[in-house]
Amino acid sequence: MRASEPRTVGGVPGAGDLSIERVGKVFAAGGREFEALRDVSVHIREGEFLSVVGASGCGKSTLLRIVAGLESADRGAVRLGGDRVVRPGRDRGMVFQEHRLFPWLTVEENVAFALDGDPSRASCDVVQEHVALVGLASFRHAYPHQLSGGMAQRAALARALVNRPRVLLLDEPFGALDALTRIQLQQQLLRIREVERTTMVLVTHDVDEAIVLGDRVAVMSNRPGTISRMLQIDLPRPRLRSSYEFVQLRRSIYAEFFGEAEEPFTYAI
Amino acid sequence: MLSSTLVTRWLQAFASPGAGAVPAPVRRARTALRVARAVAEYAWLPLAALGAWQLASATGLVPAVAMPSPARVGRAFYDLLRSGELVRHVAVSLARVLEGSAAAAALGVGLGIAVGLSRRLERTTDLVLQVLRPIPPIAWIPLAILWFGIGELSKVYIIFLGAFFPIAVNVISGVRQTEHRYVEVARILEVSRWRFVRHVVVPGALPVIMSSLRLGLGIAWMCVVAAELIAASSGVGYLIMDARQLSQPDVVLVGMITIGVVGKAMDVALRRLERRVVAWKVVYAGE
Numbered sequence A: 001m002r003a004s005e006p007r008t009v010g011g012v013p014g015a016g017d018l019s020i021e022r023v024g025k026v027f028a029a030g031g032r033e034f035e036a037l038r039d040v041s042v043h044i045r046e047g048e049f050l051s052v053v054g055a056s057g058c059g060k061s062t063l064l065r066i067v068a069g070l071e072s073a074d075r076g077a078v079r080l081g082g083d084r085v086v087r088p089g090r091d092r093g094m095v096f097q098e099h100r101l102f103p104w105l106t107v108e109e110n111v112a113f114a115l116d117g118d119p120s121r122a123s124c125d126v127v128q129e130h131v132a133l134v135g136l137a138s139f140r141h142a143y144p145h146q147l148s149g150g151m152a153q154r155a156a157l158a159r160a161l162v163n164r165p166r167v168l169l170l171d172e173p174f175g176a177l178d179a180l181t182r183i184q185l186q187q188q189l190l191r192i193r194e195v196e197r198t199t200m201v202l203v204t205h206d207v208d209e210a211i212v213l214g215d216r217v218a219v220m221s222n223r224p225g226t227i228s229r230m231l232q233i234d235l236p237r238p239r240l241r242s243s244y245e246f247v248q249l250r251r252s253i254y255a256e257f258f259g260e261a262e263e264p265f266t267y268a269i
Numbered sequence B: 001m002l003s004s005t006l007v008t009r010w011l012q013a014f015a016s017p018g019a020g021a022v023p024a025p026v027r028r029a030r031t032a033l034r035v036a037r038a039v040a041e042y043a044w045l046p047l048a049a050l051g052a053w054q055l056a057s058a059t060g061l062v063p064a065v066a067m068p069s070p071a072r073v074g075r076a077f078y079d080l081l082r083s084g085e086l087v088r089h090v091a092v093s094l095a096r097v098l099e100g101s102a103a104a105a106a107l108g109v110g111l112g113i114a115v116g117l118s119r120r121l122e123r124t125t126d127l128v129l130q131v132l133r134p135i136p137p138i139a140w141i142p143l144a145i146l147w148f149g150i151g152e153l154s155k156v157y158i159i160f161l162g163a164f165f166p167i168a169v170n171v172i173s174g175v176r177q178t179e180h181r182y183v184e185v186a187r188i189l190e191v192s193r194w195r196f197v198r199h200v201v202v203p204g205a206l207p208v209i210m211s212s213l214r215l216g217l218g219i220a221w222m223c224v225v226a227a228e229l230i231a232a233s234s235g236v237g238y239l240i241m242d243a244r245q246l247s248q249p250d251v252v253l254v255g256m257i258t259i260g261v262v263g264k265a266m267d268v269a270l271r272r273l274e275r276r277v278v279a280w281k282v283v284y285a286g287e
Helices: A060-068 A107-113 A125-133 A149-161 A179-196 A207-213 A244-258 B002-015 B024-058 B070-082 B085-117 B119-132 B137-148 B152-176 B180-188 B193-227 B236-245 B249-277
Strands: A018-029 A032-044 A049-053 A075-080 A092-095 A167-171 A199-204 A216-221 A226-232
Touching: A018 A060, A032 A060, A032 A075, A032 A226, A049 A060, A049 A207, A060 A092, A060 A167, A060 A199, A092 A149, A092 B180, A107 A125, A107 A149, A125 A149, A149 A179, A179 A207, A199 A207, A207 A244, A216 A244, A226 A244, B024 B070, B070 B085, B070 B249, B085 B119, B085 B152, B085 B193, B085 B236, B085 B249, B119 B152, B137 B152, B137 B193, B152 B193, B180 B193, B193 B236, B193 B249, B236 B249
Parallel strands: A049 A199, A049 A216, A092 A167, A167 A199
Antiparallel strands: A018 A032, A018 A075, A216 A226
């Protein structure tokens, strides 16, 4: 629906765009100041998928937490559809690296909790639809400790989506999963995006994941964290990790981290 | 799923080779053996202690005036049971313990949650709670008599005091242990304060709340003797103090052991309840 609405061109803010404007953040640690983010600006169009890739500690999670409203920016601002983000809210769904499901609620109750914090709405249609959307219909009565890591992360995804947020923020959501499950979930995420047309921002340290999923990839560099390069990914979907163009993109992103050396390793799946 | 069933099957096969082919009588005998072994594990230490005690009494190692033999205590137990006296005393004490600890549970859990949620309330109540807490319930007896007279209420009050503080203090710390990552989830989902407390804080603190209730109930039984120092004419505490004045150490021991056994029975009941309400929690059960 939203995808068919006229999109903005040339950086003019659209109604549902997410705009990160010159964001800076400084942490105090051990009596010393530490600049986590400096002058980060990105404009994410409504319905777009932005991947942010960077080494651990580059501030990419901090950036996402600022967009979520869990942290505040020391400089600059984040705007969603023109409104300044000052606190967390249901218009921005979030999936963390750990599933963060409540262990005392079943899968469907966890998803229902996202609706006004009311687990008793578990049987409601929108909850069941989202449980089914992530393929957990037959596990809807299971408790988190009975789920595999991939299943728990899918439940967390359903919980983040059930409010139909304008933006879905993904903080290394598949980082703790094994490579096979990770690829499965990446495919599932793309499928869900086709259905929900949600704007998504993914933070990851997995370069392949960033390219497979993103319409654009922002490469973040360290100390202070800032976007060192922005790549437009125009490959058709589904994207083949072994295609020439894919390999070229991967190589140029690795070059950002390691200079022009050969890429240090490849996936052999 | 499939692999876990396979592993389970393999483990079963490993534990008892050819489990599938074992005839039913043998299987039943094996189960009986396992149960008998578990019972033996529970029973051997108390039985050994009882045997050593009886031996020490029979050989005159321990004089009967200081410590009557288990046989004497058993006899006293039998007599008290037959006359109906023991049942009456237990019933009276049980009622006092239940009333006192129910009041302590209601107020302790309620106040504990409220204080746990509010730093301001914590500052307001901190001195009162922490100064009153170390005062032993027995020291309250004179005031309890002045305030509530020598009836039931003063006895229940002493038991309440004993159980209230540990429950309140534990519940406060249980609420404060609410995990930050869950708080963030609730913030992102803009959950109302009430639902946050109802569905995040309280369930998260429930394991601590349940163990604080078990602790409180145990202390309530400890306080029953102190409570029944107040002009009581019945109750296990009264039975013990009365037997002391009549120099009946066997009856004293019957009273003591009865408190222990009833306390244990109630703890077992609470543990069952605990396991049901926190069934979601995967706990370390020991080796």
